[in-house]
Amino acid sequence: MNDGDNPMCRAHAAPRCAATSKRTGQPCKGPAVKGWRVCRFHGAGGGHRAGADHPSYRHGMRAREWIEARREINDLVREAREIERLIS
Template sequence: MKNRTDNPMQPEILANAPRCGAKTRSGSPCRSPAVKGRRRCRMHGGTNRGAPKGNQNAWLHGNRSAEAEMQLKELSQANRDLRLSRKLREGRHLTAKELDRVLDEYLRTKAP
C-alpha cells in the first residue's frame, strides 16, 4: 500500500480554509476552520447571525393596539364622568379642575 501525503479525512479545501482564531480557554487561538463567509468557526459564533429581525413577540394579543388604546381612553373618561356626577349628586366639594369640566360639559350641551 502506498503512503499517501494527503489525509482523506481532511480535504484540501478544509486544510486551506481560514482559521477561526478565537481565543480558547487555554489561551491559544482556535484552529478550527471558519464558517464560509464568516470570521469564526461554528463553535465560536460563526453560525449565529444574532437576534432575529423585527419584534415577533410584540403582537401576542390586541391589548395595546391603537383601537384598544382608544377604547381604554374612552372608558377612563366615562369612569371620570361617572365619579364626577356622583360627587355632584352627593353635594361633595369639587376641585377647580372638576368644576371646569362640569362647566365645559354644560356649555357644550347647551350650544345650538
C-alpha cells in the first residue's frame, strides 16, 4: 500500500499543536489546524465575528465604533468646559 493512499499519513505528518498542558507541561501532540498553530480543541478557528454578525448583538451602542465616538465627544466636551473655565 502506498503512503499516498492512506489519508492518515497526512494527519500524522501534520505540524503539532503549540499548546501545552497546565498540569503536566507536556505539549498537546494533536495535529494543528491548517493555517493555525493550535489544534481544534485549543481554539483554532473558534470564536464569533464582531459586530452585527455576533449572536449576542443587540443594538450596537457598545460596539467599538460607538465607544470610540463617545470617547471623542467626551474629550471635546472636556476641552470646551476647560476653555469656558479659563474665559470666566
